[in-house]
Amino acid sequence: MAVAREMIVNLYRNLIRESKKWDSYNYRMYALRKIRHEFRENKLLQDAEKIKESYNYGLTNLDMIRRQVTIGNLYSTRQLVIETTPTQKAL
Amino acid sequence: MFRLWKRLVPLARDHHVNEVISSPKRHYAAVKEFESPISDEYKKGPAEGRPLYLDAQATTPLDPRVLDQMMPYMTTYYGNPHSRTHMYGWETEAAVERGRKQVADLIGADPKEIIFTSGATECNNISVKGVARFYKEKKKHVVTTQTEHKCVLDSCRALQAEGFNVTYLPVKPNGLIDIDQLEAALRPDTSLVSIMTVNNEIGVQQPIAEIGALCRRKKVFFHTDAAQAVGKIPINVNAMNIDLMSISGHKLYGPKGIGALYVRRRPRVRVEALQSGGGQERGMRSGTVPAPLVVGLGAACELAQKEMAYDHKYIEDLSQHLIQKIMGSLTNVVRNGDEVAWYPGCVNLSFAFVEGESLLMALKDVALSSGSACTSASLEPSYVLRAIGAAEDLAHSSIRFGIGRFTTREEVDYTAHNIIRHVIRLREMSPLWEMVQEGIDIKSIKWTQH
Numbered sequence: 001m002a003v004a005r006e007m008i009v010n011l012y013r014n015l016i017r018e019s020k021k022w023d024s025y026n027y028r029m030y031a032l033r034k035i036r037h038e039f040r041e042n043k044l045l046q047d048a049e050k051i052k053e054s055y056n057y058g059l060t061n062l063d064m065i066r067r068q069v070t071i072g073n074l075y076s077t078r079q080l081v082i083e084t085t086p087t088q089k090a091l
Numbered sequence: 092m093f094r095l096w097k098r099l100v101p102l103a104r105d106h107h108v109n110e111v112i113s114s115p116k117r118h119y120a121a122v123k124e125f126e127s128p129i130s131d132e133y134k135k136g137p138a139e140g141r142p143l144y145l146d147a148q149a150t151t152p153l154d155p156r157v158l159d160q161m162m163p164y165m166t167t168y169y170g171n172p173h174s175r176t177h178m179y180g181w182e183t184e185a186a187v188e189r190g191r192k193q194v195a196d197l198i199g200a201d202p203k204e205i206i207f208t209s210g211a212t213e214c215n216n217i218s219v220k221g222v223a224r225f226y227k228e229k230k231k232h233v234v235t236t237q238t239e240h241k242c243v244l245d246s247c248r249a250l251q252a253e254g255f256n257v258t259y260l261p262v263k264p265n266g267l268i269d270i271d272q273l274e275a276a277l278r279p280d281t282s283l284v285s286i287m288t289v290n291n292e293i294g295v296q297q298p299i300a301e302i303g304a305l306c307r308r309k310k311v312f313f314h315t316d317a318a319q320a321v322g323k324i325p326i327n328v329n330a331m332n333i334d335l336m337s338i339s340g341h342k343l344y345g346p347k348g349i350g351a352l353y354v355r356r357r358p359r360v361r362v363e364a365l366q367s368g369g370g371q372e373r374g375m376r377s378g379t380v381p382a383p384l385v386v387g388l389g390a391a392c393e394l395a396q397k398e399m400a401y402d403h404k405y406i407e408d409l410s411q412h413l414i415q416k417i418m419g420s421l422t423n424v425v426r427n428g429d430e431v432a433w434y435p436g437c438v439n440l441s442f443a444f445v446e447g448e449s450l451l452m453a454l455k456d457v458a459l460s461s462g463s464a465c466t467s468a469s470l471e472p473s474y475v476l477r478a479i480g481a482a483e484d485l486a487h488s489s490i491r492f493g494i495g496r497f498t499t500r501e502e503v504d505y506t507a508h509n510i511i512r513h514v515i516r517l518r519e520m521s522p523l524w525e526m527v528q529e530g531i532d533i534k535s536i537k538w539t540q541h
Contacts, residue, residue: 030496061156064155068156078140080143081139081456081505084139
């Protein structure tokens with residue numbers, strides 16, 4: 001069965017949504033950055049086999065993120081200084 | 092009180108984060124934070140929030156993907172991998188062997204050549220002492236460099252006490268060794284050359300392939316401490332003629348308390364074990380292999396292999412950004428170490444006329460170090476910086492920036508901005524800086540009266 005476009009878009013949305021729940025600033029930012037990078041890299045994939053493979057890789061990672069977000073958030077800390085201070089862009 | 096503060100400041104992150112996670116748990120976590128074993132008010136960190144982490148050479152955070160692989164072995168599968176009579180043993184043994192293969196694949200070795208230890212320090216001890224002692228009847232000479240990690244240097248000191256000769260090679264001002272000098276130092280009775288791949292303080296990358304070729308030609312065993320290099324730069328033990336190599340788990344986003352030693356089988360390298368016991372790990376390192384940690388190290392190695400190109404490019408971008416930003420706004424900043432043969436995750440800068448320790452105190456919202464974690468308790472300048480010929484004052488004013496997989500561009504910007512701010516502030520207070528601005532050559536001043 002080929003992977004439909006909607007399934008991929010759904011996977012992307014789920015990955016981003018779950019990653020945003022991460023309490024740890026560094027893990028959250030890495031996950032968001034990496035997910036976007038991976039999807040951009042594989043945007044032009046044509047081979048149905050490869051698409052299927054990447055899709056399954058995304059699904060296993062979605063499960064992993066869900067578990068790790070839960071574990072990480074059980075032991076969350078206060079935020080980093082960078083999250084509490086206004087953005088540094090103006091500097 | 093803290094939660095209130097959290098609400099007052101505008102949050103840069105998504106707002107629904109707090110809704111999704113049930114509040115009792117968050118409350119519990121917030122309370123826990125204040126019950127931390129730290130009693131020293133200063134050590135609790137800035138009130139605005141936890142400091143940023145920019146000390147990737149000391150240790151790296153555990154990658155969540157690695158923890159995810161480890162969890163089953165910390166909870167469900169608790170068997171002893173050496174138990175041969177039941178399923179609990181078999182399943183953890185299979186996991187350990189899988190981890191061994193993952194480590195071996197990363198460095199182009201055979202799984203049988205991987206020995207699990209407690210960390211790179213133990214690997215270095217086994218390599219340096221083990222090889223020297225095993226071949227001591229015929230060979231009594233070991234070569235190393237002045238910029239090695241403390242555990243290699245200390246192992247060499249121990250060997251000297253046992254009657255071995257040790258040559259500590261000096262390094263050039265860029266931190267690299269001179270290959271001709273190494274060749275000249277080799278003697279017919281040299282058993283081992285131990286030179287680290289990537290330096291933990293200045294990040295320079297030694298010409299490992301050339302050293303390996305030289306050692307192979309001279310029939311001397313070559314050990315390299317690659318704790319800072321494995322998983323970050325491509326390493327192949329066969330292409331580089333490495334005979335022994337130390338790997339550390341917690342430097343490549345793996346768990347702490349695990350390391351791996353590569354010991355070549357063809358031509359065979361023999362070591363005398365330091366620890367007596369059940370003869371696990373081919374008799375070189377007795378003691379039960381910690382299965383969850385091995386699974387973690389294996390997962391970290393596999394990930395590192397997969398992510399190496401992406402991570403390297405990302406880290407290089409960030410470190411260039413950091414250097415350009417700091418160098419662009421401050422004068423009298425010196426970069427320590429070679430600019431080409433260099434691992435970009437480790438940036439070592441000296442800020443002239445500023446005391447490194449006072450800069451670190453001022454920057455309490457960024458976790459930085461002036462050198463290796465092992466020596467960060469002493470106020471002595473780093474021996475690595477002295478070995479590369481840095482002047483005493485510059486060696487005192489160095490800061491090491493460790494950038495890793497989880498560092499963000501915003502963190503680098505924040506750090507650079509604050510470094511610049513504090514260096515300017517501290518220099519304004521410094522009478523030395525004032526004298527330099529007036530054109531007085533500091534070096535020409537005679538300070539003492541007698």
